[in-house]
Amino acid sequence: MKPHYLTSLFSPRSVAVIGASDTPGSVGQAVFANLLAGNFQGKLYPVNLNHKTVGGIAAVASVRQIEPDVELAVVTTPLRSLPAIMKDCGKKGVKAMLLAKEFSDSEQIEREIMAEAMSIASHYGIRVLGPNVLGLMRPVAGFNATNYTSKVKTGNLALVSQSSALCTAMLDWADSKGIGFSSVISVGTALDVEFGEILDYLVADTFTQGILLHVHHIHDARRFMSALRAAARTKPVVVIKSGRYESQEAGVLASSHLIDGNDVFDVALSRAGVLQVQTIAQLFTAAKMLAAKYRIAGRRLAIVTNGIGPGILAADSAWTYGVELAQLSAQTLSQLDDVLPRNWSRANPVDIIGDASPMRFRSGVKACLDDPGVDGVLVIFTPQAGTDHLTTAQLMVGLQRESSKPIFLSWLGDAKVSESRELFSKAKCAHFRAPEFAVEVFRNLAAYHDNQQLLLQTPGPLEGALHEPDVAAARAVIADVLAQGRAVLSERESKAVLASFGIPVNPTLLATTEDEAVALAAAIGYPVVLKIDSPDIMYKSDVSGVELNISNEATLRQAFASIWQRAQAVKPDARISGVSVQAMKKYRYAREVMVGVAHDSVFGPVIAFGAGGIAVEVLQDRALALPPLNAYLVRRMIARTRISKVLGPFRNLPEVDHDALHNVLLRVSEMVCELPEVRELEINPLLVDEHGVMVLDASIILHAVPAGRKRYQHMAIMPYPAHMVKQVCLKDETEVLIRPVRPEDADMQQAFVRNLSEESRYNRYLSSIKQLSQQVLVRFTQLDYDREMALAMVRELDGTEEMLAVARFITDPDMESCEFALEVGDSWQGRGIGYVLMDALFDAARMQGLKIMHGEVLAANKGMLKLMQKLGFEVTVHPEDRALTLVSKVL
Structure with missing residues (x-):
């Protein structure tokens, strides 16, 4: 396996400290002294404009004057010098840079200098950690590029912190408890390298058995969740979140009354499979317990x-x-x-x-x-x-x-x-x-x-669908509303969208005059309900816009006029489409619940469930979940609410139809996946009894989605890509299924590897392994479908699936190219399977917006090389290892 692309940053063999100094109290002196004292085994070069030696080591004025290659540059000089330093490092071929100096994004001049420097770094392909960082430590390697003055013990825990101050406090606390570290990484402002890539490196790091994460805020929820879930699949991850009180005071919360930004973060961490704690003591205690298995x-x-x-x-x-x-x-x-x-x-x-x-x-x-x-x-x-x-x-x-x-x-x-x-x-x-x-x-x-x-839950966007939703009909309603320049759907339009996903709704008909309302009521049958219909009135209670239990024509005419007049008096500028007429449904044993969707500024759509009616805001009885959902997640979500206790048999009330209620939440999850324009949804009340469910009222708020966005890009968690599943008939008439790999495929994947010949296993893994380790097996079957994909070709045999071949790709950091691997069972080679499966993998990569696919093939594996050439890959001999051949293809 090739070294991780951030190895030059986290495990460099040569380091230049730009601004290294003998001046007591300076950052350059502290960092250089720590590198010397840590017994760093690599090459160390001080760079100083004014001094020929630093710490008794010959110094140079520029990194370009260092003859050997330099992997990492640690910059401790003032910000104004950064663009020139970055250019020198780029020309020298430096691969990574650590910015140990502070930077204020509140100052215009500093923002401009930093933007120029980062542009230069991007041009030369330099990866940058920082600024505003304590630094970087690898105690297991004697590498300490920080200004931290105390000694740090060696251990098997990695500490990643967004705050330098909190990082030093954690290190001090850990030292008093005898806790050691494999790595200590201060993220700082994270203008380039951020949590996701750091976690990827730590997952592959054999010295790290557990990861401690301090998070204050997140920039890219999808990348964060993707990396966090990948890390949590193989190693215990413990997270401490700061800024809760700050968020409350500053009002940094989601716009909807259904959710709280802090609660959403908690739900996201739970879904990522990590453990969240509240104190530093809990952080280390939990980590020690988890790392000890x-x-x-x-x-x-x-x-x-x-x-x-x-x-x-x-x-x-x-x-x-x-x-x-x-x-x-x-x-x-x-x-x-x-x-x-x-x-x-x-x-x-x-x-x-x-x-x-x-x-x-x-x-x-x-x-x-x-x-x-x-x-x-x-x-x-x-x-x-x-x-x-x-x-x-x-x-x-x-x-x-x-x-x-x-x-x-x-x-x-x-x-x-x-x-x-x-x-x-x-x-x-x-x-x-x-x-x-x-x-x-x-x-x-x-x-x-x-x-x-x-x-472990990897639900698809249409998980467990009882019927195929009419997504096209829902999109037509949404497109029409957006074309009119509106963001708020009327109750009728909202219910039309819900109905297209198979959610039972109380039919709503629109009347623009009293006579129309009378005719509709006669057709529906009394008693009926009248509601104001206006795209500018989100909550009808704001204008007393509802009249219930109308039992005759005279009462209806009076109620119709009253509703219209009240709406105009309270909101004179509101556009009024008319008054909706609905049957007055009576359910003797019904409970009122609420199902909603809100948009979190970081994690995107969030589904809420709880008590309905006015209890939504008064009791705050609701549970949250990130979509997509499946039956397990739905049951767990409902169980976390107080209203769940009265959904079963309660006094004289019979147990509700749980399947019908679960179905509504699953259908709402489908909507969230397939309709990125839905910013907010509130179904309140949703009546549920022993016979089923019924939506009495619903409202939807939209926001326009930019053209060209990738499918499901609006979600923090990528759903199982069910749209990639397809039936294929091979040349010999064998019926097979090509589908993305799921976590439950672990045993099938292991059996597939065991059944490969020793030569095939060596060609794939460059090792004489007999089977996959548990850690590798988890990584191969528990996928984040946003940045990696594995397609299995399977056939059903005696009621069970048999894996015939598997192809996978993992995206590169640029998110435009990917590295692929292909395995075909020995008994199935030569039947065109590789060609068919790779073609499906190309389609999957194109759907992800990838442009290049590349990989390595053992030169001895002539069959694979022929297949790559047939598929249109460019084939070149590895420049450093003639036993390998590089292959690449523009998609």
Whole structure:
């Protein structure tokens, strides 16, 4: 595998420090001294206009005077010199640059200088980290290009921070706890290299086992989510978000009353499969636990203690943190009856009585671990007469090695139990001085498990559709409204869009006169509802524009006139199309809910669900989710609301039709995917009862979409590209399916690789592997379809799918070219499969807006080279390795 394209930045073999200095207190002195003191094994060159030596090393006036190649330039000089330095570095062939100086985008002159410098960098292909950065550290390589003055320990965690000040605080805190790092990366203003590319590098970094991320704000949500999800698939990622209070004060929130910008960020992180924490202490504790492979499969905690007081306090903490106390099974209770004193608690917390022996502790904990209804056990030891803290600790260490479920250990006290704590540390067991800390960590691990399940969800834009939506009809309504210069759809138009996606609506007919309204009501049948119809009135309640339960013609005529007059009085400039007439539906057991869509300035469309009617704004009972949705995501979304508790059997109310409700949310998700013009949608109320659902009122707000945008570009998460699925008949009449790979294809992909010949595996992976590692398997099957694609050719055999071949591409940083790979099963070679599959891959790449496809082929693989030539690839010998051949094609 080729080195990552940012290797010159993060693991350089030669570094020039421009502005290196001996002046105490200067940034140039601090950075250069740190590089010298860190025992950096690469070449180090000081660049200084006024001094011939710096730190006892010969200096040059310009980077162009350095004879050997320079991979990284660290710039510590004033901003005004940056364009000239950038030009020198470009001519020298420098590949990456770290801007250690501060830059203010509030000053016009500084913005102009920086824009000029970045333009030069782009021209020469120089990748730039910064400005406004603390710097960059790779403790595992002795590389420290920062002005941080304290020593940083080596470890397996990578720290990426948007704030230099917070980064130094985290490093100081970590040092006091003995925590080390593989990398420390300060992102700063991120005018070029940003979170996405940094995360990509860390995913491939073998020294990094966990990633800590501090985020203040996001520029490109799609790129951020794409990289974050890719990272979270292979390594634990823990995120701390700053700026929540600042966002509230500044009003940096979404425009709709349905969503809050901070809540949307939380939902996005959950969907990315990462763990979000609130404090620096939680950040490092969670990271250590995840990097140590502690995992749980649920939220059910059992507490075993020899002191009921601490046990109850721990149970209180569980309630506070939303951790569920496990209900012990009858079998577990029976086992505990056999091994515990008669006066044990017979409940969770499990009080095994104060004089508990080490074996009593072991028996009690083991019984809880064996209970299928328990996901983890918290053991609280209190030193009392007859207890043995060290032997008990030794038994717990042994028990943890036997069990796949985590044990959280809290030995209360100080000097008396210090030896046990040392034992726990050496054995790398999860131990805490206070039980509430253990409960908090258990909660975080449970949240991480939930988020990892969310990460696995790859719904398509039309996931589970009961029927094909009439997208063309919906687009026609939208195009007509936009052509009229309007952004707000009337209720009739909104319901027409919903109906085209199969959502049940209460039909709405428009009357422009009293007589028309009377005729429509007679046709519909009394009682009816009248509503004002105006593109300028978003909420009818603002003008008292609704009259309910009209039962006769006289009342209807009076209501019609009143509605029109009130609307004109409150909003005299509003255009009034007329008054809509609807049947007055009565549902005896219906509940009112709301389904909505709002637009977040960072993450795009967000779907909301919650209590309907006036409760939307009063109770704020709603849950959010990023589209696209599937059944799992819909169920989880509904369960997070309070209104969900009354959707089942409740007093005299029968259970609602959950399938019908789920269907509405899935159809709204389809709308969001396929209609990027929909900026806001509110279905309120949506009535749901035991017979189904009905939309009583709906409103949609549009915004124009620029021409030429890629499909689904408006969304933070790319849906499964179902439009790329196609049936193909091979030359030998074999019926096959070409489709994008899904996460559930992992076993099929592994079987495919195992069945390849050793020569085929070597030609593909340049290694004699027998099968894919778990990490590589995850990367190959859990895809972000925006920047990578894998198309599998499969056939159905005895009810199961068999993979015949797979082709994939990964986009380059320029997002205009991509690197491809093709694998064809040995028994299927020579049947034209490679040609057919690569042609489908070309189509997929063109849909992504890519222009060039390139790759490498082993020169010994003559068959593959012939196929590439047949497909129109340009074939050239690798300039550095004659065993490889470069192939490229303009799409």
